[in-house]
Amino acid sequence: MTDSTGIRRAGPLTYRGGAIPETTTDQRLLDRRGPADWVHTDPWRVLRIQSEFVEGFGLLSEVGHSVSVFGSARVKPESPKYTLGETIGSRLAEVGYTVITGGGPGVMEAANKGAQLAGGTSIGLGIELPFEQALNDYIDVGVTFRYFFVRKTMFVKYSQAFVVLPGGFGTLDELFEAITLVQTGKVTRFPVVLVGSDFWGGLVDWIHATLREEGVISPEDPDLIRLTDDPDEVVDIIHKAHVDLVRRKFEQNRVAETAKDVEEAKEAAES
Numbered sequence: 001m002t003d004s005t006g007i008r009r010a011g012p013l014t015y016r017g018g019a020i021p022e023t024t025t026d027q028r029l030l031d032r033r034g035p036a037d038w039v040h041t042d043p044w045r046v047l048r049i050q051s052e053f054v055e056g057f058g059l060l061s062e063v064g065h066s067v068s069v070f071g072s073a074r075v076k077p078e079s080p081k082y083t084l085g086e087t088i089g090s091r092l093a094e095v096g097y098t099v100i101t102g103g104g105p106g107v108m109e110a111a112n113k114g115a116q117l118a119g120g121t122s123i124g125l126g127i128e129l130p131f132e133q134a135l136n137d138y139i140d141v142g143v144t145f146r147y148f149f150v151r152k153t154m155f156v157k158y159s160q161a162f163v164v165l166p167g168g169f170g171t172l173d174e175l176f177e178a179i180t181l182v183q184t185g186k187v188t189r190f191p192v193v194l195v196g197s198d199f200w201g202g203l204v205d206w207i208h209a210t211l212r213e214e215g216v217i218s219p220e221d222p223d224l225i226r227l228t229d230d231p232d233e234v235v236d237i238i239h240k241a242h243v244d245l246v247r248r249k250f251e252q253n254r255v256a257e258t259a260k261d262v263e264e265a266k267e268a269a270e271s
């Protein structure tokens, strides 16, 4: 808008006289339709990636303590693995954890179902796939991401622990990403619990016998993974790790507070 003094203000900009543009910013935004190929460029994708982070952080930042449950998209509801996923989802919900999954079918659906039917909060972080796929029916809050890496950030950032049921490449990817983040100190140590010793036993043995023996991981690295068949033990492991974390944080705060008190006492003595 140009006022009576011949000045145009546009956001932080001020224009006078001949510098005043003929059109306003809104006009230029709304009137013009140029070529559309820029929507397929990387700079535009960066904005879309940003918006996925914004949506994800916005949605999940107020969710309570959560656990992510991973596992095969292909397991059928009549399978014992589905029942196991459902039991774990409900146990976690019963002790107050929100259950997060990839939002798909199989074990993901089972864990969401267990959590929802137990009265907990059930979240699905879906992913756009080349074939049509809706979020499963047992999700209270869901987001579908375009970008795998944004979705993975959400699992890690908002979970207290990872529970990994039998699964294929997708599940292995999630498992090894989590272990790598813990191993490299990118996330504070949190439990990664494998469920199903028949299924995972071979992998765990191989990690000990080959990876550890060959020296490609540290001797203590296998301890980053816990293996069990018992849903109650899953909850127990997560709960204990949680209590330890709270205790450690409390201790750290106390040390910091004591250091601050000493500093203040010194300053008071000197003044």
Ligand SMILES: CC(C)=CCNc1ncnc2c1ncn2[C@@H]1O[C@H](COP(=O)(O)O)[C@@H](O)[C@H]1O
Residues within 6 Å of the ligand: 069, 070, 071, 072, 073, 074, 101, 102, 103, 104, 105, 108, 126, 127, 129, 133, 166, 167, 168, 169, 170, 171, 172, 174
């Ligand atoms: C029937 C079918 C293949 C559906 C795929 N639909 C999916 N929907 C959501 N997340 C998925 C899907 N497939 C794989 N994932 C991700 O990868 C893991 C499962 O992969 P997989 O089935 O183990 O390798 C899940 O924990 C999930 O986070």
